Amino acid sequence: MIQCLPLPALSRDCALFLDIDGTLLDFSLSPDRVFVPPELPPLLRRLEAWLGGALALLSGRKLADIDALFGPGFAAGAEHGALLRAANGEMIVETSPNSTLAVLAAPLREAVAARPGTLLEEKSFGLTLHWRAAPAMAGELTVLAGKLAAPHPELLLLSAHEALEIRPRGTDKGAALETFMSRQPFAGRRPIFVGDDVTDEPAIASASAMGGLGLHVARDFGGATQIVRTWLAESLEQGGGGATA
Ligand SMILES: [Mg+2]
The missing domain is CATH 3.40.50.1000 (HAD superfamily/HAD-like)
Incomplete structure (x- = not known):
């Protein structure tokens, strides 16, 4: 025990x-x-x-x-x-839902579709990129998310366990x-x-x-x-x- x-x-x-x-x-x-x-x-x-x-x-x-x-x-x-x-x-x-998230969701959806073992969790108030089954993809996806989010300072990117959280600040x-x-x-x-x-x-x-x-x-x-x-x-x-x- x-x-x-x-x-x-x-x-x-x-x-x-x-x-x-x-x-x-x-x-x-x-x-x-x-x-x-x-x-x-x-x-x-x-x-x-x-x-x-x-x-x-x-x-x-x-x-x-x-x-x-x-x-x-x-x-x-x-x-x-x-x-x-x-x-x-x-x-x-x-x-209130953040409309910018929808703008990021489309390219991120394509990105995970091209990278087996990764997935995008789409929520009303955030997006989570997961790569637990494909940890080698962590760097690429983090860089991509950073680029996509850069024009939107209201968004916050947070590293999580084998994942990246994207959500509005506040x-x-x-x-x-x-x-x-x-x-x-x-x-x-x-x-x-x-x-x-x-x-x-x-x-x-x-x-x-x-x-x-x-x-x-x-x-x-x-x-x-x-x-x-x-x-x-x-x-x-x-x-x-x-x-x-
Ligand atoms: Mg937890």
């Missing part, structure tokens, strides 16, 4: 914010092929109940993808905070966390965020700045999503939140 690192257990008065890919789930060759351990969605439901509803998923994925992975009804910040939805379905933040997971923290059932709680990537750093910083804890999978969990899941399950068990089988 994998042992948890000596991390503080979650307490019932926390607000919990979790990234998905590389944090709760292992990466796959393409984002639509990730494996969701069957015990994970019910564990998240029990955690949510134990925390009085103060649990939100903060991801670069589309809202529909988050729902497809874990079931509908979780509070979620999708597409790096461009869309924020409360657990009751209320849309808290809905950014939204990030830190702002998403702060917006959730200004509302019930999150307000007044101590924010705990777990993430694994450069796009998670703003939320790690926000959680710490608000008196909580910003945890990083590589730095705090030995780089293993299994340890994150075990830590969540053990915290729940220690806190009397129910069986975690």
Whole structure:
């Protein structure tokens, strides 16, 4: 059995914010092929109940993808905070789509079509170039994306794990966390965020700045999503939140 690192257990008065890919789930060759351990969605439901509803998923994925992975009804910040939805379905933040992204999408679509093993994830508020199955393409695609984005200073390019994120400036997971923290059932709680990537750093910083804890999978969990899941399950068990089988 994998042992948890000596991390503080979650307490019932926390607000919990979790990234998905590389944090709760292992990466796959393409984002639509990730494996969701069957015990994970019910564990998240029990955690949510134990925390009085103060649990939100903060991801670069589309809202529909988050729902497809874990079931509908979780509070979620999708597409790096461009869309924020409360657990009751209320849309808290809905950014206007950026028309420039469509201009970039066409040439990038052609570029990935010509490079087997790469793919373009097209979202409402961002584009993600993936090359996990063809890492040798990283340089070419990064240069191409940089050239295409250069005339559009409102766009931000961010290196991610075996991927490049292209999205408008102005939204990030830190702002998403702060917006959730200004509302019930999150307000007044101590924010705990777990993430694994450069796009998670703003939320790690926000959680710490608000008196909580910003945890990083590589730095705090030995780089293993299994340890994150075990830590969540053990915290729940220690806190009397129910069986975690
Ligand atoms: Mg991640």
